[in-house]
Amino acid sequence: MKDRIVVMGGGVIGLSCAFELQKRGHQVTVLEINRCGGQASGAAAGMLAPYSENVEGSDPFFRFGWESLRLYPDWQAEVKQVSGGTFEYTNSGSLYVAYHEADLLALEGRLLWQRQFGSSGTILEGDALFRLEPLLSRQVRAALYTPEESHLYAPHYVQALEEGCRRLGVDICDQLEQVSVARWRDEIVLLSKDGSTFRGDRLLVCNGAWAQELAGTFGVDIPVYPIRGQICAYAVDAKPVQHMVFGNQGYLVGKENGTLVCGASEDVAGFDTTVTERGIERLRKWNKAMFPFLEHRVPFHKWAGLRPSTLDGLPLIGAMDDASRVVFAVGHYRNGILLSPATAKLAADWIEGKGSPSEDYRAFLPGRFS
Ligand code: FAD
Protein backbone atom coordinates (compact mmCIF):
# COMPACT_ATOMS: atom_id res chain seq x y z
CA MET A 1 0.00 0.00 0.00
CA LYS A 2 1.29 3.48 -0.89
CA ASP A 3 1.75 6.00 1.90
CA ARG A 4 1.27 9.73 2.29
CA ILE A 5 4.71 10.98 3.29
CA VAL A 6 5.44 14.37 4.81
CA VAL A 7 9.06 15.47 4.31
CA MET A 8 10.25 18.16 6.70
CA GLY A 9 12.95 20.26 5.01
CA GLY A 10 13.57 21.11 1.35
CA GLY A 11 17.36 20.90 1.15
CA VAL A 12 19.19 18.44 -1.08
CA ILE A 13 18.37 15.56 1.28
CA GLY A 14 14.63 16.29 1.61
CA LEU A 15 14.24 16.87 -2.14
CA SER A 16 16.24 13.76 -3.12
CA CYS A 17 14.17 11.61 -0.75
CA ALA A 18 10.95 13.18 -2.05
CA PHE A 19 12.06 12.51 -5.64
CA GLU A 20 12.78 8.85 -4.90
CA LEU A 21 9.61 8.26 -2.83
CA GLN A 22 7.29 9.89 -5.36
CA LYS A 23 8.91 7.77 -8.10
CA ARG A 24 8.09 4.69 -6.01
CA GLY A 25 4.43 5.71 -6.10
CA HIS A 26 3.94 7.41 -2.73
CA GLN A 27 2.21 10.75 -2.32
CA VAL A 28 4.83 13.14 -0.98
CA THR A 29 4.54 16.62 0.52
CA VAL A 30 7.67 18.67 1.24
CA LEU A 31 7.43 21.37 3.91
CA GLU A 32 10.14 24.06 3.88
CA ILE A 33 10.24 27.09 6.15
CA ASN A 34 12.50 29.03 3.78
CA ARG A 35 13.20 28.50 0.06
CA CYS A 36 14.13 25.01 -1.09
CA GLY A 37 17.93 24.79 -1.22
CA GLY A 38 18.22 28.12 0.60
CA GLN A 39 20.47 26.76 3.35
CA ALA A 40 23.51 24.43 3.29
CA SER A 41 22.58 22.74 0.01
CA GLY A 42 22.64 25.91 -2.07
CA ALA A 43 25.92 26.97 -0.43
CA ALA A 44 27.87 23.80 -1.23
CA ALA A 45 30.87 23.52 -3.52
CA GLY A 46 29.26 20.47 -5.11
CA MET A 47 32.22 18.12 -4.85
CA LEU A 48 31.54 14.40 -5.14
CA ALA A 49 34.78 13.42 -3.54
CA PRO A 50 34.65 10.57 -1.01
CA TYR A 51 38.31 9.65 -1.51
CA SER A 52 39.61 13.18 -0.89
CA GLU A 53 37.23 14.12 1.89
CA ASN A 54 37.52 10.94 3.97
CA VAL A 55 41.17 10.23 4.30
CA GLU A 56 41.50 8.23 7.50
CA GLY A 57 40.36 4.83 6.28
CA SER A 58 37.40 2.82 5.11
CA ASP A 59 34.56 3.32 7.60
CA PRO A 60 30.75 3.24 7.08
CA PHE A 61 30.76 6.93 6.14
CA PHE A 62 33.41 6.50 3.45
CA ARG A 63 31.67 3.39 2.09
CA PHE A 64 28.33 5.22 1.94
CA GLY A 65 29.96 8.06 -0.01
CA TRP A 66 31.68 5.61 -2.31
CA GLU A 67 28.35 3.86 -2.97
CA SER A 68 26.67 7.21 -3.63
CA LEU A 69 29.39 8.32 -6.07
CA ARG A 70 28.69 5.18 -8.11
CA LEU A 71 24.96 6.00 -8.19
CA TYR A 72 25.62 9.50 -9.51
CA PRO A 73 25.92 8.97 -13.29
CA ASP A 74 22.43 7.44 -13.52
CA TRP A 75 20.93 9.56 -10.75
CA GLN A 76 21.97 12.92 -12.19
CA ALA A 77 20.84 11.86 -15.68
CA GLU A 78 17.42 10.96 -14.28
CA VAL A 79 17.10 14.24 -12.37
CA LYS A 80 17.92 16.12 -15.61
CA GLN A 81 15.53 14.05 -17.66
CA VAL A 82 12.59 14.31 -15.24
CA SER A 83 13.10 18.01 -14.48
CA GLY A 84 13.82 19.06 -18.04
CA GLY A 85 16.59 21.20 -16.52
CA THR A 86 20.33 20.92 -16.53
CA PHE A 87 23.31 21.50 -14.25
CA GLU A 88 27.05 21.13 -14.51
CA TYR A 89 28.27 17.63 -13.68
CA THR A 90 31.95 17.26 -14.47
CA ASN A 91 34.24 14.29 -14.02
CA SER A 92 37.31 16.44 -13.40
CA GLY A 93 39.21 14.08 -11.11
CA SER A 94 41.03 15.50 -8.09
CA LEU A 95 44.50 16.23 -6.78
CA TYR A 96 45.31 16.05 -3.08
CA VAL A 97 48.58 17.88 -2.63
CA ALA A 98 51.55 17.34 -0.31
CA TYR A 99 54.19 19.97 0.35
CA HIS A 100 56.61 17.79 2.30
CA GLU A 101 58.20 14.36 2.05
CA ALA A 102 56.49 13.31 5.30
CA ASP A 103 53.04 14.10 3.84
CA LEU A 104 53.84 11.96 0.83
CA LEU A 105 53.95 8.87 3.02
CA ALA A 106 50.39 9.57 4.19
CA LEU A 107 49.21 9.82 0.57
CA GLU A 108 50.82 6.49 -0.26
CA GLY A 109 49.11 4.85 2.71
CA ARG A 110 45.78 6.29 1.68
CA LEU A 111 46.14 5.05 -1.87
CA LEU A 112 46.74 1.50 -0.63
CA TRP A 113 43.33 1.16 1.04
CA GLN A 114 41.48 3.32 -1.51
CA ARG A 115 42.55 1.03 -4.35
CA GLN A 116 40.38 -1.66 -2.77
CA PHE A 117 37.45 0.71 -3.33
CA GLY A 118 37.76 1.39 -7.02
CA SER A 119 40.33 4.18 -6.95
CA SER A 120 42.68 4.11 -9.92
CA GLY A 121 44.64 6.86 -8.20
CA THR A 122 48.34 7.51 -8.66
CA ILE A 123 50.90 9.68 -6.96
CA LEU A 124 52.23 12.31 -9.32
CA GLU A 125 55.41 14.35 -8.94
CA GLY A 126 57.37 16.89 -10.97
CA ASP A 127 56.53 17.28 -14.68
CA ALA A 128 53.76 14.69 -14.59
CA LEU A 129 51.97 16.70 -11.93
CA PHE A 130 52.53 20.15 -13.46
CA ARG A 131 51.43 18.94 -16.90
CA LEU A 132 48.10 18.06 -15.32
CA GLU A 133 47.77 21.29 -13.33
CA PRO A 134 50.20 23.83 -14.86
CA LEU A 135 49.52 26.78 -12.52
CA LEU A 136 49.98 24.83 -9.29
CA SER A 137 52.66 26.21 -6.95
CA ARG A 138 56.13 24.75 -7.52
CA GLN A 139 56.31 24.37 -3.72
CA VAL A 140 54.00 21.39 -4.07
CA ARG A 141 56.08 18.24 -3.74
CA ALA A 142 53.52 15.68 -5.02
CA ALA A 143 49.81 14.96 -5.28
CA LEU A 144 47.48 12.01 -5.12
CA TYR A 145 45.51 12.06 -8.38
CA THR A 146 42.07 10.40 -8.17
CA PRO A 147 40.38 10.35 -11.60
CA GLU A 148 37.08 8.94 -10.26
CA GLU A 149 36.01 12.09 -8.40
CA SER A 150 33.51 14.54 -9.90
CA HIS A 151 31.72 17.75 -9.02
CA LEU A 152 28.47 19.48 -9.87
CA TYR A 153 27.02 22.96 -9.58
CA ALA A 154 25.03 22.61 -6.37
CA PRO A 155 22.53 25.51 -6.69
CA HIS A 156 21.42 24.29 -10.13
CA TYR A 157 21.33 20.66 -9.00
CA VAL A 158 18.98 21.55 -6.14
CA GLN A 159 16.79 23.62 -8.50
CA ALA A 160 16.55 20.67 -10.87
CA LEU A 161 15.65 18.35 -7.99
CA GLU A 162 12.90 20.75 -6.91
CA GLU A 163 11.53 21.01 -10.45
CA GLY A 164 11.81 17.24 -10.89
CA CYS A 165 9.84 16.69 -7.69
CA ARG A 166 7.11 19.07 -8.86
CA ARG A 167 6.86 17.34 -12.23
CA LEU A 168 6.55 13.96 -10.54
CA GLY A 169 3.65 15.33 -8.49
CA VAL A 170 5.31 16.14 -5.15
CA ASP A 171 3.45 18.89 -3.31
CA ILE A 172 6.10 21.44 -2.30
CA CYS A 173 5.03 23.99 0.31
CA ASP A 174 7.83 26.50 0.94
CA GLN A 175 8.28 29.84 2.73
CA LEU A 176 6.23 28.47 5.64
CA GLU A 177 8.30 30.39 8.25
CA GLN A 178 7.61 27.88 11.02
CA VAL A 179 6.63 24.21 10.98
CA SER A 180 6.04 22.03 14.04
CA VAL A 181 5.10 18.41 14.67
CA ALA A 182 1.73 18.15 16.43
CA ARG A 183 1.16 14.33 16.28
CA TRP A 184 3.52 11.52 15.36
CA ARG A 185 2.75 8.27 17.25
CA ASP A 186 -0.61 7.24 15.80
CA GLU A 187 -0.69 9.58 12.79
CA ILE A 188 1.43 12.37 11.37
CA VAL A 189 0.17 15.92 11.77
CA LEU A 190 2.32 19.00 11.20
CA LEU A 191 1.28 22.62 11.64
CA SER A 192 2.66 25.73 9.99
CA LYS A 193 2.64 29.31 11.23
CA ASP A 194 -0.02 30.40 8.72
CA GLY A 195 -2.46 27.92 10.29
CA SER A 196 -2.19 25.16 7.67
CA THR A 197 -2.36 21.51 8.76
CA PHE A 198 -0.48 18.72 6.95
CA ARG A 199 -1.39 15.08 7.52
CA GLY A 200 0.39 11.91 6.49
CA ASP A 201 1.12 8.28 7.28
CA ARG A 202 4.89 8.77 7.64
CA LEU A 203 7.20 11.65 8.52
CA LEU A 204 10.67 11.99 7.04
CA VAL A 205 12.80 14.44 9.00
CA CYS A 206 15.30 16.20 6.68
CA ASN A 207 15.79 19.54 8.37
CA GLY A 208 19.58 19.48 8.37
CA ALA A 209 21.34 21.55 11.02
CA TRP A 210 17.99 22.28 12.71
CA ALA A 211 17.20 18.65 13.58
CA GLN A 212 18.04 19.06 17.26
CA GLU A 213 15.00 21.36 17.64
CA LEU A 214 12.86 18.19 17.50
CA ALA A 215 14.56 16.49 20.46
CA GLY A 216 11.90 17.78 22.90
CA THR A 217 9.02 16.79 20.60
CA PHE A 218 10.21 13.19 20.24
CA GLY A 219 11.87 12.88 23.66
CA VAL A 220 15.16 11.57 22.18
CA ASP A 221 18.71 12.89 21.80
CA ILE A 222 19.38 14.35 18.35
CA PRO A 223 22.97 15.60 18.60
CA VAL A 224 23.14 17.54 15.32
CA TYR A 225 25.02 20.86 15.38
CA PRO A 226 25.57 23.62 12.82
CA ILE A 227 29.16 24.10 11.62
CA ARG A 228 29.47 27.21 9.48
CA GLY A 229 31.38 26.95 6.23
CA GLN A 230 32.59 30.24 4.74
CA ILE A 231 33.44 29.98 1.08
CA CYS A 232 34.25 32.32 -1.81
CA ALA A 233 34.61 32.45 -5.59
CA TYR A 234 36.98 34.24 -7.97
CA ALA A 235 35.94 35.27 -11.48
CA VAL A 236 38.43 33.74 -13.91
CA ASP A 237 38.81 33.96 -17.70
CA ALA A 238 39.98 30.70 -19.18
CA LYS A 239 39.62 27.74 -16.83
CA PRO A 240 42.93 28.03 -14.95
CA VAL A 241 42.37 25.08 -12.57
CA GLN A 242 41.43 21.81 -14.23
CA HIS A 243 40.91 19.49 -11.25
CA MET A 244 39.46 19.73 -7.78
CA VAL A 245 42.54 20.56 -5.75
CA PHE A 246 42.58 19.64 -2.07
CA GLY A 247 45.06 20.34 0.69
CA ASN A 248 44.76 19.84 4.41
CA GLN A 249 43.33 23.35 4.82
CA GLY A 250 40.88 23.65 1.97
CA TYR A 251 40.01 23.05 -1.65
CA LEU A 252 39.60 24.81 -5.00
CA VAL A 253 37.26 23.79 -7.78
CA GLY A 254 36.78 25.50 -11.15
CA LYS A 255 33.23 25.68 -12.50
CA GLU A 256 32.22 25.87 -16.13
CA ASN A 257 30.45 29.22 -15.47
CA GLY A 258 33.88 30.89 -15.17
CA THR A 259 34.22 30.86 -11.40
CA LEU A 260 36.87 29.32 -9.21
CA VAL A 261 35.28 28.26 -5.94
CA CYS A 262 37.45 28.07 -2.84
CA GLY A 263 36.38 26.69 0.52
CA ALA A 264 35.85 26.46 3.28
CA SER A 265 36.05 27.33 6.94
CA GLU A 266 34.68 25.18 9.76
CA ASP A 267 33.36 27.58 12.38
CA VAL A 268 31.39 27.02 15.55
CA ALA A 269 29.07 30.02 15.31
CA GLY A 270 25.61 28.71 16.13
CA PHE A 271 23.09 29.48 13.39
CA ASP A 272 24.94 32.63 12.28
CA THR A 273 25.66 32.64 8.52
CA THR A 274 27.66 35.89 8.51
CA VAL A 275 30.78 35.97 6.33
CA THR A 276 33.74 37.39 8.26
CA GLU A 277 36.82 39.18 6.94
CA ARG A 278 39.02 36.86 8.98
CA GLY A 279 37.39 33.76 7.52
CA ILE A 280 37.84 34.88 3.91
CA GLU A 281 41.39 36.18 4.49
CA ARG A 282 42.41 32.78 5.81
CA LEU A 283 41.07 31.18 2.64
CA ARG A 284 42.82 33.75 0.42
CA LYS A 285 46.15 33.13 2.14
CA TRP A 286 45.82 29.43 1.53
CA ASN A 287 44.69 29.91 -2.10
CA LYS A 288 47.70 32.06 -2.94
CA ALA A 289 50.07 29.47 -1.55
CA MET A 290 48.43 26.80 -3.69
CA PHE A 291 48.01 28.89 -6.86
CA PRO A 292 50.35 31.91 -7.01
CA PHE A 293 48.33 33.50 -9.87
CA LEU A 294 45.70 34.31 -7.21
CA GLU A 295 48.19 36.58 -5.33
CA HIS A 296 46.46 39.84 -6.29
CA ARG A 297 43.00 38.50 -7.04
CA VAL A 298 40.03 39.28 -4.82
CA PRO A 299 37.00 36.96 -4.59
CA PHE A 300 33.92 38.56 -6.17
CA HIS A 301 31.48 36.43 -4.22
CA LYS A 302 31.53 35.26 -0.57
CA TRP A 303 28.90 33.26 1.23
CA ALA A 304 28.37 30.79 4.07
CA GLY A 305 26.21 27.80 4.95
CA LEU A 306 25.53 25.62 7.97
CA ARG A 307 26.72 22.03 7.69
CA PRO A 308 24.75 19.58 9.82
CA SER A 309 27.44 17.88 11.91
CA THR A 310 26.79 15.11 14.43
CA LEU A 311 28.38 13.94 17.67
CA ASP A 312 30.07 10.92 16.07
CA GLY A 313 30.52 12.21 12.53
CA LEU A 314 27.93 9.83 11.06
CA PRO A 315 24.52 10.83 9.69
CA LEU A 316 21.24 9.81 11.32
CA ILE A 317 19.32 7.71 8.78
CA GLY A 318 16.58 5.30 9.75
CA ALA A 319 13.40 4.90 11.75
CA MET A 320 13.04 6.07 15.33
CA ASP A 321 13.35 3.20 17.81
CA ASP A 322 9.77 2.99 19.08
CA ALA A 323 7.97 4.97 16.37
CA SER A 324 8.51 3.56 12.92
CA ARG A 325 6.28 6.28 11.41
CA VAL A 326 9.14 8.70 11.92
CA VAL A 327 12.26 8.30 9.78
CA PHE A 328 15.34 10.53 9.97
CA ALA A 329 17.73 11.58 7.21
CA VAL A 330 19.91 14.31 8.73
CA GLY A 331 23.52 15.00 9.74
CA HIS A 332 25.38 14.67 6.42
CA TYR A 333 27.94 17.26 7.51
CA ARG A 334 30.47 17.93 4.68
CA ASN A 335 29.03 15.44 2.19
CA GLY A 336 25.28 15.91 1.78
CA ILE A 337 25.49 16.63 -1.95
CA LEU A 338 27.61 13.53 -2.52
CA LEU A 339 25.37 11.42 -0.29
CA SER A 340 22.02 12.55 -1.72
CA PRO A 341 21.33 9.60 -4.08
CA ALA A 342 22.38 6.91 -1.60
CA THR A 343 20.42 8.63 1.19
CA ALA A 344 17.31 8.89 -0.99
CA LYS A 345 17.37 5.15 -1.62
CA LEU A 346 18.17 4.18 1.98
CA ALA A 347 15.56 6.54 3.51
CA ALA A 348 12.93 5.36 1.00
CA ASP A 349 13.69 1.75 1.96
CA TRP A 350 13.21 2.67 5.62
CA ILE A 351 9.89 4.37 4.85
CA GLU A 352 8.78 1.21 3.03
CA GLY A 353 10.02 -1.01 5.89
CA LYS A 354 12.17 -3.02 3.47
CA GLY A 355 14.46 -5.67 4.90
CA SER A 356 16.94 -5.29 7.72
CA PRO A 357 19.66 -2.72 7.39
CA SER A 358 23.20 -3.90 6.69
CA GLU A 359 25.83 -3.57 9.39
CA ASP A 360 27.14 -0.37 7.77
CA TYR A 361 23.69 1.20 7.77
CA ARG A 362 23.13 0.21 11.40
CA ALA A 363 25.89 2.66 12.27
CA PHE A 364 23.52 5.42 11.09
CA LEU A 365 20.54 4.42 13.28
CA PRO A 366 19.14 7.56 14.92
CA GLY A 367 18.48 5.79 18.23
CA ARG A 368 22.19 5.23 18.91
CA PHE A 369 22.45 8.35 21.09
CA SER A 370 19.42 7.79 23.32
P1 FAD B 1 19.92 21.95 4.29
O1 FAD B 1 20.34 22.15 2.89
O2 FAD B 1 20.39 22.85 5.32
O3 FAD B 1 18.38 21.74 4.28
C1 FAD B 1 17.62 21.66 5.47
C2 FAD B 1 16.36 22.46 5.22
O4 FAD B 1 15.45 22.29 6.30
C3 FAD B 1 16.63 23.96 5.13
O5 FAD B 1 16.21 24.43 3.86
C4 FAD B 1 15.82 24.55 6.27
O6 FAD B 1 15.26 25.81 5.95
C5 FAD B 1 14.76 23.50 6.48
N1 FAD B 1 14.14 23.49 7.80
C6 FAD B 1 14.71 23.70 9.02
N2 FAD B 1 13.80 23.56 9.99
C7 FAD B 1 12.63 23.25 9.39
C8 FAD B 1 11.32 23.01 9.87
N3 FAD B 1 11.00 23.04 11.17
N4 FAD B 1 10.36 22.73 8.96
C9 FAD B 1 10.61 22.70 7.64
N5 FAD B 1 11.85 22.95 7.14
C10 FAD B 1 12.83 23.22 8.00
N6 FAD B 1 28.63 18.57 0.49
C11 FAD B 1 29.12 17.85 -0.53
O7 FAD B 1 28.73 16.69 -0.73
N7 FAD B 1 30.07 18.37 -1.36
C12 FAD B 1 30.55 19.62 -1.21
O8 FAD B 1 31.40 20.08 -1.96
C13 FAD B 1 30.07 20.40 -0.14
N8 FAD B 1 30.54 21.65 0.06
C14 FAD B 1 30.03 22.40 1.07
C15 FAD B 1 30.50 23.70 1.24
C16 FAD B 1 29.97 24.50 2.22
C17 FAD B 1 30.48 25.90 2.40
C18 FAD B 1 28.94 24.01 3.07
C19 FAD B 1 28.33 24.88 4.11
C20 FAD B 1 28.50 22.71 2.92
C21 FAD B 1 29.04 21.89 1.93
N9 FAD B 1 28.63 20.57 1.75
C22 FAD B 1 29.09 19.84 0.70
C23 FAD B 1 27.73 19.94 2.72
C24 FAD B 1 26.28 19.96 2.21
O9 FAD B 1 25.96 21.25 1.80
C25 FAD B 1 25.34 19.50 3.31
O10 FAD B 1 25.75 18.27 3.86
C26 FAD B 1 23.93 19.33 2.75
O11 FAD B 1 23.53 20.48 2.06
C27 FAD B 1 22.92 19.01 3.83
O12 FAD B 1 21.67 18.95 3.22
P2 FAD B 1 20.35 19.01 4.07
O13 FAD B 1 19.23 18.92 3.11
O14 FAD B 1 20.43 18.03 5.17
O15 FAD B 1 20.42 20.43 4.78
Ligand code: GLY
Ligand atom coordinates in the same frame (compact mmCIF):
# COMPACT_ATOMS: atom_id res chain seq x y z
N1 GLY C 1 32.67 19.26 1.47
C1 GLY C 1 33.22 20.55 1.48
C2 GLY C 1 32.81 21.37 2.60
O1 GLY C 1 31.98 20.95 3.39
O2 GLY C 1 33.32 22.45 2.76
